Amino acid sequence: MNVLIVEDEKSLATEIAEFLKTENFLCDLAFTGIEASEKIAINLYDFILLDLGLPDYDGLDLIREARKTNSEASFIIITARGAVEDKVRGLDLGADDYLAKPFALIELLSRINAVARRKFNIANTDVLLDDFNMEVQSRRLVCKGNEVDLTKKEYDLLQYLVLNRGKVLTRQQLYEHIWGNILDDQYDSNFIDVHIKNLRKKLNAHAPAPWLETVRGVGYRISSQE
């Protein structure tokens, strides 16, 4: 898939590109609004990551322009402004999602994937984890025919880890995904540990779940399939 990254902070743009390339995206960079406007007019993109705080352009104008030229691109707004009105205006103009800086690259990826699934109507397939079967469509975890009774938070945690299978997710990344990019002092790594602990207890009551790994000092990971 083709992604255009519109971001005036060059080192941030290159980091995002580096990350997305490892996830098999084709990335194009634009550091100014004019550059972006030209690239949007010429090329076809599936995704445009748009920083609203461009020095030479109101980022929201780019969405208007792109919509006029019938571009099929999905917009994901990334901004440090984060003001509520910006968010509402962006989404009103047809942006598909909105991420406040600083965000986790993994979170960006999962947002892109979510938009892609919606856009291309990709059905969520079930995920098999040893004896457990994650029925993504119905948000259920089943083990040998019995449903594992998970809270919403526990399910969300597990699903996020599954989506990023093979990658270590830090507590902070998990926290931000589940509780949102909470604006204040509420982040507490203990939260994640407690929920993982409860999750493990529930899983182990049905069957061993060695695939849910703790990476000491870093975070949690679901081991990749052999």
Added chain:
Amino acid sequence: MRLKVKLSLFNLLSKLVFTVIFLLLMPFIIERINLSQVDNDLINKREQVITLISEIGIEPFITSDSSNAFGSYNILKEEFISLERITPGEELNYIDVTSRLIEGEEIDYRILNYSLEVDGQTYLLEVGKSLQSIVHTGRNIRQVMLVFLTFIIIITFIADFQYTRILLKPMDEIENKLKRISDPSFFDMSPVKTTTSDFVRLDSALRELMSHINLLFQKEKEITVNISHELLTPVSVLRSKLENILLRRDLDPEVEVKIEESLKTLHRLQSLINSLLLIARIESRQYLREDTFSLNELLMEIAAEINPVAEDAGVLIRKELNDDHQLRKFNRSLIYSMFYNIVNNAVKNTPPGGDVLIKSVRQQKGIIVVISDTGIGLTEGQKKNLFLRFKMRNEDSREGTGIGLAIAKTVADFHNLEVTVSSEPGRGTKFSFSFPEIS
């Protein structure tokens, strides 16, 4: 004492003083006026008598041999005229007050004594007028004046008071305008209606000052917002770089841990900036207040959210949600944040085996939400600094930046909620939020 009362009292007092002085002086004045009136009368009468004598001679009054005196008085003995022959001497012409015995009755008279010479004989003419009537008139006038002045004083006092009240009304309005607001940005900028230029000047000076303060506040808040934005971009760059490194599969576990620690520190910086940004945004009213929701449902949600962590820490969260209330025109996510911070804080500060109570109860003031714990409590010094940013950062380096309570207070102020804290060291802390009921 209020200005209008002071002014009216001063007016009243000065009027009373003048009245008393006037009433004290009045007898003398009246006497003076009366006496000069009487004296004029007496002189007139004297002239009449002299004219009469020069026209008809002295004989009709005094015959040369039969008697040497003439006297006449009217029946009520108010006035008399007497004429008597006297031995010649010095000329007499004076007025004095003398008692006269007339028909067994002693009466004070004002008497004009005048010597005149007719046909070689010297006569003494006395014209007298009783002072009885003068005393009566004086007393009457005094009574009338007393009643009249009392009446005038009462009327003018009421009029003065009312007028001062109307006059000083703009003052009350200005005072109310100032009292009503908790923040200069709420100041009512419409001018106070008055024709008194002093108040117009005061009002416009105040308005000028307020808009100046507002401008400064606004600038300060804008600076905070701008700085926060500027800071978030480099944080974002660093974060992406570190996350990219962490995604490499060939990393030494030691490096991995170090990077995660760096990410954690970076996250602390990020949440600090975001917290300051949040406070600045609330204070510059960038948040809307247009949600309607149930207070108890919100509290249940928060309790459920924190419960797993509380359980893990051996702290029991108890709920006594007795009276529910629909909050109108509130910002739900801010109120959520506020209570979340308080409850989370309570759980963190309570040792295992303790409990945290979330209570909602209806009182006269409205609905009160009480969040109390059986935790370590606060010292007086801590209580004072409780809502100040960064002051509550504990020595044990728990996560969090010590800004959670400052956020809670900002949110409470934004919604005009009254927050009270009571605490005993070692016994626990109690936060109360009162929601006025307007329905």
